[in-house]
Amino acid sequence: MHISNFDLYRDLLKEKSGLTLTPDKAYLIESRLMPIAKKWGYTSLDNMCMALRGVPDPNLIKDIVEAMTTNETSFFRDTKPFDLFRDHILPAMMKDRASARKIRIWCAAASSGQEPYSLAMLLKEKGAALANWQIDILGTDISTDILETAKRGEYSQFEVQRGLPITMLMKYFEQKGERWIIKDDIKKMVKYQYFNLLDNMAALGRFDIVFCRNVLIYFDKETKGEILGRIAKQMAPDGMLLLGGAETVMGITETFKAVPDKRGLYMRADSPALASTSAATAVK
Amino acid sequence: MKCLVVDDSRVVRKVARRIVEDLGFACDEAEDGQKAYEACLQAMPDAILLDWNMPVMSGIDFLEKLRALPGGQTPKVVFCTTENDMAHIQRAMTAGANEYIMKPFDSDIIKSKFSQIGLIEG
DSSP states (O other): OOHHHHHHHHHHHHHHHOOOOOGGGHHHHHHHHHHHHHHTTOSSHHHHHHHHHSSOOHHHHHHHHHHHHTTOOOTTTTSHHHHHIIIIIHHHHHHHTTTTOEEEEEETTOTTSHHHHHHHHHHHHTGGGGTTOEEEEEEEESOHHHHHHHHHTEEOTTGGGSSOOHHHHHHHEEEETTEEEEOHHHHTTEEEEEOOTTSOOGGGOOEEEEEEOSOGGGSOHHHHHHHHHHHHHTEEEEEEEEEOTTOOOTTTOSSEEEOTTOTTEEEETTOHHHHHHHHHHHHO | OEEEEEOSOHHHHHHHHHHHHHTTOEEEEESSHHHHHHHHHHOOOSEEEEOSOOSSSOHHHHHHHHHHSTTTTSSEEEEEESOOSHHHHHHHHHTTOSEEEESSOOHHHHHHHHHHTTSSOO
16 A cells, blocks of 8 residues: 555544554554455555545445444453453352353443453363353444454454464464464354444343443443443343443443442442442451 | 564564563564574573574574573563464474564554563553
């Protein structure tokens, strides 16, 4: 791709979304916009650029901005939430549900699948300890295109290197040319389904763990509170909610409370488990 | 913390140096496995970013010799190579590599790999 064309995409994104594209992210243009170019019948990104320099179709611009802005994700994104899942959430759930042996997990913005598959890999690492458990992971997203990508579980060399330890790549992926495909035993642990967070959640059922990271930022304050309120209704009383690093419930809803000393982790305000942790913290 | 960047390409060494220096490492360079081995005999670095295909001594030969040295288990070794197939990855890990980067790389990838093996804070 010509440098001048990189500049065009960078300026377009800045103007339409406020997203800043630095040169070391140039690979994102390639991997994300080639499918858009194909969809619109352009043989290359340089060709698509010529169209953009003329009078471009507003829908083409919409497709490009959507492809570049949403779905920013990686395996084990931000690391900490997954450490929390492995070291705190999962042990607590395995203790509390030792008789029912059932855990339901919801990734509310599953995107191209990295988050649910990261959780599935961590579950797999538990090995025999979870052998007779029924663990469901539901991944939902508002983009049907991205859900198809998630279902394929096929990733580029760049994607499998951001956040994913090499030992996990060796264990849980198969190589096909330049692509890396998540193995079937991990793939079949996750179900994907289209879902808009503004829709009625009742049909999704009840969850023990909800990952809802970096998606509420797209909504205004009132809608955020309303969505969180409805998520709370879908959660077990001792269920655990993970929000993105820059997100909070403070000043947005009273239905969730932050778990002390566990950044990003929330429980229902009426949770008996939270009452006992607060008491423990107070005593300390 | 000291990082040794081993690559026969001056351009790659320069790019890698900038990235690891940004991560807070003091950086040394070596242009092949033999030079890297000699550097390690002088003083063991904390981290080694290691190319595979180089003249004189390859990255994998260097790694095997390094791990056999007294104190040679100490440095965290991250391969950084265009070799991107499972067979190479497996061979590198068996020889004692700690992580593996498939070129092309960027600062995010190096940062992510360095933090996974505890060289830097996540």
